[in-house]
Structure formats: C-alpha cells, structure tokens
Amino acid sequence: xxxxxxxxxxxxxxxxxxxxxxxxxxxxxxxxxxxxxxxxxxxxxxxxxxxxxxxxxxxxxxxxxxxxxxxxxxxxxxxxxxxxxxxxxxxxxxxxxxxxxxxxxxxxxxxxxxxxxxxxxxxxxxxxxxxxxxxxxxxxxxxxxxxxxxxxxxxxxxxxxxxxxxxxxxxxxxxxxxxxxxxxxxxxxxxxxxxxxxxxxxxxxxxxxxxxxxxxxxxxxxxxxxxxxxxxxxxxxxxxxxxxxxxxxxxxxxxxxxxxxxxxxxxxxxxxxxx
Amino acid sequence: xxxxxxxxxxxxxxxxxxxxxxxxxxxxxxxxxxxxxxxxxxxxxxxxxxxxxxxxxxxxxxxxxxxxxxxxxxxxxxxxxxxxxxxxxxxxxxxxxxxxxxxxxxxxxxxxxxxxxxxxxxxxxxxxxxxxxxxxxxxxxxxxxxxxxxxxxxxxxxxxxxxxxxxxxxxxxxxxxxxxxxxxxxxxxxxxxxxxxxxxxxxxxxxxxxxxxxxxxxxxxxxxxxxxxxxxxxxxxxxxxxxxxxxxxxxxxxxxxxxxxxxxxxxxxxxxxxxxxxxxxxxxxxxxxxxxxxxxxxx
Numbered sequence: 303x304x305x306x307x308x309x310x311x312x313x314x315x316x317x318x319x320x321x322x323x324x325x326x327x328x329x330x331x332x333x334x335x336x337x338x339x340x341x342x343x344x345x346x347x348x349x350x351x352x353x354x355x356x357x358x359x360x361x362x363x364x365x366x367x368x369x370x371x372x373x374x375x376x377x378x379x380x381x382x383x384x385x386x387x388x389x390x391x392x393x394x395x396x397x398x399x400x401x402x403x404x405x406x407x408x409x410x411x412x413x414x415x416x417x418x419x420x421x422x423x424x425x426x427x428x429x430x431x432x433x434x435x436x437x438x439x440x441x442x443x444x445x446x447x448x449x450x451x452x453x454x455x456x457x458x459x460x461x462x463x464x465x466x467x468x469x470x471x472x473x474x475x476x477x478x479x480x481x482x483x484x485x486x487x488x489x490x491x492x493x494x495x496x497x498x499x500x501x502x503x504x505x506x507x508x509x510x511x512x513x514x515x516x517x518x519x520x521x522x523x524x525x526x527x528x529x530x531x532x533x534x535x536x537x538x539x540x541x542x543x544x545x546x547x548x549x550x551x552x553x554x555x556x557x558x559x560x561x562x563x564x565x566x567x568x569x570x571x572x573x574x575x576x577x
Numbered sequence: 578x579x580x581x582x583x584x585x586x587x588x589x590x591x592x593x594x595x596x597x598x599x600x601x602x603x604x605x606x607x608x609x610x611x612x613x614x615x616x617x618x619x620x621x622x623x624x625x626x627x628x629x630x631x632x633x634x635x636x637x638x639x640x641x642x643x644x645x646x647x648x649x650x651x652x653x654x655x656x657x658x659x660x661x662x663x664x665x666x667x668x669x670x671x672x673x674x675x676x677x678x679x680x681x682x683x684x685x686x687x688x689x690x691x692x693x694x695x696x697x698x699x700x701x702x703x704x705x706x707x708x709x710x711x712x713x714x715x716x717x718x719x720x721x722x723x724x725x726x727x728x729x730x731x732x733x734x735x736x737x738x739x740x741x742x743x744x745x746x747x748x749x750x751x752x753x754x755x756x757x758x759x760x761x762x763x764x765x766x767x768x769x770x771x772x773x774x775x776x777x778x779x780x781x782x783x784x785x786x787x788x789x790x791x792x793x794x795x796x797x798x799x800x801x802x803x804x805x806x807x808x809x810x811x812x813x814x815x816x817x818x819x820x821x822x823x824x825x826x827x828x829x830x831x832x833x834x835x836x837x838x839x840x841x842x843x844x845x846x847x848x849x850x851x852x853x854x855x856x857x858x859x860x861x862x863x864x865x866x867x868x869x870x871x872x873x874x875x876x
Binding site: 375376377396397399401402403405406407409411412413422423425426427454474 | 770772773775776777778779780781782786790791794795797872873
C-alpha cells in the first residue's frame with residue numbers, strides 16, 4: 303500500500319511546471335455497493351494530466367481504467383476525493399462542453415448521413431446550419447473521409463465508422479479528447495492505420511487526449527505518458543513517462559526505445575497482477 | 578439489363594402471384610358452392626315454380642340470382658357494387674363511396690387523434706417513472722372494455738354536450754387507435770442504447786433535444802407497425818360507432834339497414850367496401866413508412 307502511494311505520488315507533479323492542468327484527480331475512490339461486499343472500482347487515485355498531454359490508461363479488465371475516464375467525463379460519480387477538469391467539477395466541465403468522448407462503438411445514428419452525424423453536437427450546441435456543415439466537412443477531411451459525407455453509416459466499414467465518430471467528437475473543438483478503447487473492435491491492420499492517423503492528428507492540434515486501451519503497443523506508440531492500472535481494488539501501479547520523441551511513425555515500434563518502454567509497461571502490469 | 582429485370586419480375590410474380598391466385602380461385606369456387614348449398618332451400622320454396630318440374634340447371638341458376646339469398650354469389654355482389662358506384666352521384670346515399678367517405682372521415686380523425694394521444698402518453702410515460710406506474714395499468718385496462726359497450730355511452734355523453742356528427746365517432750375510433758401507438762412508442766422511445774444516450778449526455782443535450790434527436794427517430798421503426806394496426810382498429814371503431822346511432826350514413830349504418838331489411842347483397846357490398854377501405858388505409862400508412870424509413874438499414 304505504501305509503495306503504491308509513493309508511485310502514484312510521483313505522477314502528481316505535472317510534467318512541465320507552469321503548464322496548465324487539464325485534469326486533476328485527488329484521492330478519488332469509486333465504490334459500488336454489491337450484494338455481499340462493496341466493490342472498490344477505484345481506490346485512492348491521484349493523477350494529474352497537463353494540457354497537451356497524450357495519456358494512455360492501460361490495464362487488465364476490471365482495473366477501473368474506463369471507470370476513471372467516465373469519472374472525469376461526469377458519466378460516473380466518485381464516492382470520495384476530488385476531480386477537477388479545466389479547474390472546475392466534471393459536471394460543470396461537461397456543461398461547458400470541455401471534452402469530446404469517443405466510445406468503444408461508433409454509436410452513429412443510422413438515420414443520419416455521415417455529415418449529419420458529425421454536425422449532431424454542433425446542432426445541439428445551437429450553431430447555424432451552414433456553419434455546422436462547413437466545420438463538419440473540415441473534420442471529415444481531417445480523418446480522411448472527404449467525399450463520404452452523404453453516405454449512411456451502414457454503407458461504411460467499421461474503421462470508417464469509428465473515424466466518423468472521432469470527427470464528431472472533435473467537431474466542436476473540445477479542449478480534451480477522451481477515447482475509450484476506440485479501436486478495440488477493429489482488426490489489427492485497420493487499427494495500426496488509425497493509430498497512425500490519430501498520432502498525426504495529435505501532432506497537428508496538440509489537444510489533451512485521455513486514451514483507454516488494453517493494448518501495450520497502442521499505448522506506447524500513441525502516448526506521452528502511460529498510466530498502468532491494476533484491479534481489485536482499481537488503482538494506479540505505475541506512471542511511465544515516455545522517452546520517445548513526439549514525432550512518431552509506425553517504424554518506431556521496432557526501435558529499442560520502444561521495446562524498452564513496452565517492456566516497462568509489461569513489467570508493471572505483471573507486478574500489479576501479483577499483488 | 579432490361580431483360581434481366583423483366584425475368585426477375587416475372588420470377589417474383591410466379592413465386593408470389595401464383596399462390597395468391599390459386600387461393601383466390603379456391604375461395605371463389607367454395608363461395609359459389611356455398612351459395613348453391615345455402616340458397617337451395619329458399620330457391621325451391623320461393624323462386625322455382627311449385628307446380629312444374631325443374632331441372633338442376635334451373636335450381637343452380639335460381640340459387641345464384643336470388644333477390645335475397647342467404648349467401649349472395651360473388652357476381653351478384655360485384656354487380657351491386659358496380660351499380661352503386663356508377664349509377665348514382667357521389668352525394669347520394671345510394672352510392673357506396675358516399676358511405677366510404679363518411680366512415681373514412683371519422684376513421685381518419687380518430688386515427689389522427691389516437692396517434693397524437695398515443696404519442697403524448699408514451700412521451701409522458703418514458704419521461705416520468707410516476708406516470709409510468711400510474712398510467713400504464715389503466716391504459717391496458719381500458720382495452721379490456723369491449724368497444725361495443727363503450728360506444729353508446731360515448732355517443733350519449735358527447736351528444737348531451739352538444740357534440741354530434743363526426744366527433745363522437747372519431748372519439749370511439751381514437752379509443753381503439755391510441756393503444757397500439759402508446760405501447761409501441763413506449764418501447765420505441767426506450768430503444769436507444771445506453772451508449773447513444775450517454776453520448777448526448779456528454780454534449781450536454783437537453784431532455785427535449787434527446788427526445789427529438791435520438792428517441793423519436795429511434796422509435797419510428799416501432800411506430801409504423803402500430804400505425805398500421807391502429808388505422809385498421811380505428812376503422813372498426815368508426816363502424817361500430819355508426820351502429821347504435823341509427824345513423825343515416827356510413828358503412829356501419831349501411832350494414833345495419835341491410836340486415837334490417839334482409840338485403841344480404843347490400844350487406845356484402847358494404848362489407849367488401851369496408852375491406853377495401855381498410856386495405857387502402859393500411860396501404861397508405863405502409864407507403865408513408867416506406868418513404869420515411871427508406872434510408873434505414875440495420876447493420
């Protein structure tokens with residue numbers, strides 16, 4: 303317990319002092335009341351995420367990585383502790399449309415065209431029709447789907463559908479992008495390509511990204527910081543600052559630096575499992 | 578290309594049309610046999626000369642052309658329909674289209690009111706747990722009361738309030754219409770998956786936006802089958818409402834006067850017309866459904 307809090311304490315200090323914090327999590331716990339005993343989905347989590355960071359939450363199922371992100375997104379409430387997003391509560395941050403959330407499934411509305419799916423958040427936020435259309439076309443082009451705007455979701459492949467959902471999450475220019483295993487349901491080839499595109503997207507815009515995954519390669523390739531979590535109770539076992547350069551390409555995955563980080567993540571995951 | 582299309586449609590006709598045709602022919606054959614069997618007694622007693630011998634051909638001809646047969650033959654009904662539709666102006670009570678218009682009007686009003694009521698109830702039910710518990714049992718219970726028992730009461734009450742004509746009939750049609758719409762819409766409005774609801778939540782969408790942008794469109798595939806059932810039920814309601822009024826107009830009234838005077842051909846003509854009306858109304862709803870849901874496909 304002691305060594306664990308020491309480990310998480312190291313993550314409290316922001317990467318570069320002076321940078322603003324996008325997310326602050328202090329002693330946060332989530333406890334569900336189950337029939338026999340309470341379940342500690344998250345236990346004493348401390349985590350700071352600075353603006354412009356790409357943070358991956360990785361761990362086996364049940365480690366609370368999705369719960370942690372849902373807490374930050376105001377989709378779940380904490381039992382104890384404090385969470386701040388852009389300096390305000392998750393609830394206020396959600397009402398201020400501070401973040402875009404990409405779910406495990408694309409969740410596109412089948413009765414709306416690709417374009418109308420991307421304009422959906424803009425429509426909700428009361429933007430004019432022409433403005434929403436212009437912005438949506440721009441974001442569709444960013445994810446490589448220019449020319450598909452009049453198609454319906456069922457006419458697109460799974461990878462394309464997930465790209466539409468990313469364009470939708472980015473359409474209203476949120477400061478934070480949260481992604482919950484967005485490519486988990488896709489084949490590896492598609493996944494690699496989307497990882498590369500996501501990396502380029504982050505390079506271009508430097509938005510804060512919180513990314514939940516259970517793929518070590520994905521976490522190491524994409525993120526500037528990797529948060530390794532462990533189940534029962536859900537906790538952070540290690541935070542790894544990536545030594546990899548910000549500019550990345552898929553070939554990097556064969557480099558020794560990449561291997562070293564991946565190894566470190568794997569070690570931390572195994573460590574968490576032995577407890 | 579065109580040849581392939583022709584062949585495909587011929588194939589479809591052969592596959593779907595042929596069985597329908599066979600059934601139609603069998604029904605007609607059975608109908609004629611039934612007409613002969615059921616009318617024979619009456620024909621022997623009333624039509625055929627009692628003092629002269631007659632052949633089976635005479636009997637057959639007599640049974641299929643009686644004025645008040647127990648079961649009129651299809652061609653008699655067809656002839657009566659034709660005479661009614663072509664022999665009289667549209668505003669004459671002898672023209673069946675006049676009655677179709679009267680019944681159709683109350684059916685459509687009832688359908689519109691019933692659909693509106695059903696939508697309103699469903700929206701209220703899915704947005705309030707209290708209303709869900711309070712309303713749903715009563716809505717289900719309302720349908721256990723036979724419409725035949727309700728109709729006279731509605732007519733009397735609305736009549737005393739000064740409502741006559743189409744209003745009471747529409748209300749009774751509405752009574753049958755709203756139920757399938759309510760039940761289907763409650764299910765449909767609850768059909769969006771959690772992930773879709775949560776997505777709108779992350780956009781900080783209001784309840785009304787969630788209803789308008791997600792729940793209603795998601796419920797449409799549930800709504801249309803209910804509308805098809807509802808409009809057919811509304812027609813039943815409208816016709817039942819015409820019975821106790823001693824109404825002068827409408828297909829229900831036409832059925833009633835036909836049975837008063839033992840005019841079986843008239844009853845059958847009214848019956849065929851109401852079947853056609855029901856078919857046309859359901860087909861109209863189905864056409865709207867096709868149009869509205871043309872871009873949908875489940876993955």
